[in-house]
Amino acid sequence: xxxxxxxxxxxxxxxxxxxxxxxxxxxxxxxxxxxxxxxxxxxxxxxxxxxxxxxxxxxxxxxxxxxxxxxxxxxxxxxxxxxxxxxxxxxxxxxxxxxxxxxxxxxxxxxxxxxxxxxxxxxxxxxxxxxxxxxxxxxxxxxxxxxxxxxxxxxxxxxxxxxxxxxxxxxxxxxxxxxxxxxxxxxxxxxxxxxxxxxxxxxxxxxxxxxxxxxxxxxxxxxxxxxxxxxxxxxxxxxx
Amino acid sequence: xxxxxxxxxxxxxxxxxxxxxxxxxxxxxxxxxxxxxxxxxxxxxxxxxxxxxxxxxxxxxxxxxxxxxxxxxxxxxxxxxxxxxxxxxxxxxxxxxxxxxxxxxxxxxxxxxxxxxxxxxxxxxxxxxxxxxxxxxxxxxxxxxxxxxxxxxxxxxxxxxxxxxxxxxxxxxxxxxxxxxxxxxxxxxxxxxxxxxxxxxxxxxxxxxxxxxxxxxxxxxxxxxxxxxxxxxxxxxxxxxxxxxxxxxxxxxxxxxxxxxxxxxxxxxxxxxxxxxxxxxxxxxxxxxxxxxx
Numbered sequence: 208x209x210x211x212x213x214x215x216x217x218x219x220x221x222x223x224x225x226x227x228x229x230x231x232x233x234x235x236x237x238x239x240x241x242x243x244x245x246x247x248x249x250x251x252x253x254x255x256x257x258x259x260x261x262x263x264x265x266x267x268x269x270x271x272x273x274x275x276x277x278x279x280x281x282x283x284x285x286x287x288x289x290x291x292x293x294x295x296x297x298x299x300x301x302x303x304x305x306x307x308x309x310x311x312x313x314x315x316x317x318x319x320x321x322x323x324x325x326x327x328x329x330x331x332x333x334x335x336x337x338x339x340x341x342x343x344x345x346x347x348x349x350x351x352x353x354x355x356x357x358x359x360x361x362x363x364x365x366x367x368x369x370x371x372x373x374x375x376x377x378x379x380x381x382x383x384x385x386x387x388x389x390x391x392x393x394x395x396x397x398x399x400x401x402x403x404x405x406x407x408x409x410x411x412x413x414x415x416x417x418x419x420x421x422x423x424x425x426x427x428x429x430x431x432x433x434x435x436x437x438x439x440x441x442x443x444x445x446x447x
Numbered sequence: 448x449x450x451x452x453x454x455x456x457x458x459x460x461x462x463x464x465x466x467x468x469x470x471x472x473x474x475x476x477x478x479x480x481x482x483x484x485x486x487x488x489x490x491x492x493x494x495x496x497x498x499x500x501x502x503x504x505x506x507x508x509x510x511x512x513x514x515x516x517x518x519x520x521x522x523x524x525x526x527x528x529x530x531x532x533x534x535x536x537x538x539x540x541x542x543x544x545x546x547x548x549x550x551x552x553x554x555x556x557x558x559x560x561x562x563x564x565x566x567x568x569x570x571x572x573x574x575x576x577x578x579x580x581x582x583x584x585x586x587x588x589x590x591x592x593x594x595x596x597x598x599x600x601x602x603x604x605x606x607x608x609x610x611x612x613x614x615x616x617x618x619x620x621x622x623x624x625x626x627x628x629x630x631x632x633x634x635x636x637x638x639x640x641x642x643x644x645x646x647x648x649x650x651x652x653x654x655x656x657x658x659x660x661x662x663x664x665x666x667x668x669x670x671x672x673x674x675x676x677x678x679x680x681x682x683x684x685x686x687x688x689x690x691x692x693x694x695x696x697x698x699x700x701x702x703x704x705x706x707x708x709x710x711x712x713x714x715x716x717x718x719x720x721x722x723x724x725x726x727x728x729x730x731x732x733x734x735x736x737x738x739x740x741x
Contacts, residue, residue, distance in 0.1 A: 258628055259628075260624060260627070279627065280627040281627045281628075284629065284630030285630060292625065292628060296622060296628075298621045298622060298625070299621065300617065301614065301621070308611070308614055309611075309614045309615060309631065310629040311611070311630075312631045312632075313629075313630030357629075
């Protein structure tokens, strides 16, 4: 099967700091890839570079056979890539429903409508006319995921969706993610919680200081291997 | 009774200021651009209407039909060719760009139309007024202007609340980077905002030309009043702009009541008072705005 997303030797810089170094990986349609790694390993930057929020200094991003490295973010959304950014980043003065509706700007057809999102996240149903700023963390996260789904993405990028949420809320968020995965959505997610990442993903890639140091299918990797790579105890070469 | 007349005239005058200021408020609200060329763009609208009425012998109101779409296009191109580039260079650069534009426009108008004073024909409604009492008469033209200001602000309000363009405008105003990530072309949204703002400016300019005489340097003066209306009304808020315009108009009329020469002064005093009160109190909006320019 050919890859839906192919990242080739990607370099991303924040000024002088090189946040991502020579990152390469493929994601095939319907697959879930978890990016794990310590704080500052470059996971979020890598995700933002795929979404188009950050221009890479080198390398290529290929989506569905097309080189999108120079494509602006809004056109990537149109092509079918959606990012749920770290910290939710809702539009605080817009209502929940308006936050969802803004995302229909890309006019990609597909199954997700305001009605569908509210059905998938029933907790949002009574909140649809409330300002996003007035929501709790979990409600905001649900809105942020719903907003990304409104673009009917072929590839959903999730950046630390459990950050700052109560464990029971995280459980709820992951429950809805499982629903998406079962429906065949291709997902790349960044997750600090190793157990959770290995529980939900088909494949895990571990980043250390901007490099992908370990990558493999869930069954092939032991928790110890990932933990070692996570802390850089035994540096291993990235395996394709 | 004459005080009543002053207040009524002030309110009507405020309608004109609100019309003039709403484009300024829109651009500031969406892009944080203080468009110093706003009054000059309005003036171009007046001169374009002048050209059409003189050469085609049509009424000024009919001249709006080509002037407004022309202004929409001009605003779009202005954003795409100049303001977009200057926005990328930081908050201060658009201020300098529009200041330059103000001077260029004044000089170009002088070149093409001579420094002479012109005015536009307001039609039959121009001199007509409703005599309520011996001291109070209400000019129909001023009522029309207030009505147009109200419709423009109401229309903008509905567009912002109910349409996809409105949602995209508000989302982009709050967070342009995230708007891009949900599929909004932020640059195109900015260009549409400027297009609307310039069209409203041109509309205000044509009404300005019908209510008073204008010359190529009138732009800066009008900008000042529009700017005062925006600040009094709470910077970037649409309905606040109407309130700001009316407060400014009433203050000017009251100033003029005290002494004919205090017309402008009355407005300036209230403007400064509001500015001081706002920055002293914890009104977050203006603090935020000031911090961004500090």
